[in-house]
Amino acid sequence: MSDDFGSGNIHDKEVSRLWRAWRTIHEMVADRGYELAEEEIKMPLDEFKRKFTNGDGSPNRSIMSFSARPSAGMIKKFTPLPTPSNPDPAPECGTIWVEFCPEKSSIGISVMKKFVEHCANNSYKAGILVTAVALSAQARKVMTVTSQYTLIECFMEEDLLVNITHHELVPTHILLSKEEKMALLKRYRLKETQLPRILQKDPIARYLGLKRGQVVKIVRTSETAGRYASYRLCV
């Protein structure tokens, strides 16, 4: 705002916030099952500053984007069961593209469209846009309209300052594959709708990128039973 305090101070705060968001988004991508190097996830602040700041110490968001490929385990989890008509099904996941939006004012249709087009042109199966400011209502609409082709997600930097899964009150959430889901329903003789539910906009569901119909296993610690598992259907 004002230059009395020296530009370094102000940028320092912004850079460290950005670094925390960067770390959380990497952890999130890794938790979803994508392949990421350990040193990328656990990059120290000094190295982050060296890599992603301009000469004056201000962050350079446009060079912070990265992509990640799904790991073997994730591919296995997201591959539907082979059927007689489709003996060799393709996995329902692919490379993910993460971008930090340098826009400082609010984000409109044009920015969002550019991001969606970039994801589509490079055939990314999923895209995450990390923004410093809120999306406009219509930009949000663009995101949902085009989400049939690529799964587009948006996170605000301030939501990523802390990794919520590291909080002691947040139990472990494990995404079940289609096969595991069928086994669960069969084991308990349930219909899908008879499972407890979790909303798609739930912070954890957003963190894991749950889609409608997927089931998560929630493992909680219990004083009497040691551990106990419950299941939630994403709606």
Next chain:
Amino acid sequence: MAPTPTPSAAPSKSILKKSSTTPDAPSALELTGLTRAQATQLLALSKTELKPPIPIETFELLSAGFPSSQPPSPSDISLLLSRLPDFSPSEYLDLIDERNCLNTCGYALCSNPRRNFPGKVKLRRSGVAKTEDLNKWCSDECALKGMYIHVQLEHPSYEWTGEKGEMKVKLRLRADKEADVNEAEKAAEGLSLDGAGDERDKKGDDAHERKKQAGKLAVERNGVSVDRVEVTIGEKEITQPPTAPTFTSAQGGESDAHLMVEGYKIGSKGKKSKNTTGESEDDDDEDFIPSIRIESLNYGRS
């Protein structure tokens, strides 16, 4: 119980069914044999339906690089006025937002960059205002013009738009100080501006203008344009002094004239032919009641 008489079950059922086919509703209704009143009622009901959301392309069209020139060209104005009536108030606010994202003034006919006041609040003549709100526009005048449209969308008054009988929200632009919009808007056909009447007087073709206005009024009232009916009023020539009317023989004859009260002859029950001015209700009753009596007597006997 509803105070208004509700139509029968059949038309109310068709309201729900034909909700999607608004434009050709009247012709379909004619086939089903509904009255014109019912048809118009259905049409009016279909107007209250939820409108589909504005497509994103429209937002793009009206936000990026719009208007193409400053001051806006007539084509830009007519484009805006053709698209805006479909907007809901919140969608209009979205449009303002969208334009602000591109750093242009929120008023859709202004291509200036928006203001950039620092801080959270700013002292204005009218009091304290949030800079967030002030920075949506390039000037106070644009703010007034922009919100002028918003108010019209929030409290819509509808107008008929031509042959199809569709009603849409009536929108007027706020008059400019220099009144150059007046000229531009008049060029955009069929759209008039309030407060532009005095300008028209200057033009001189008053009669032509009035005729056009009357046509528009007819469209607004009926939904169809009606050709004006020429009415010529002439004076009736009177050649001789007026005389009191006299009974002619067809009205009962001069002999019975003293028995007539307002064209009816008292005490002439049997002689209907003499009753000249049509059937009276009394006569009907008189005919009706004796027959019932006779029937009841007959029933009594059997």
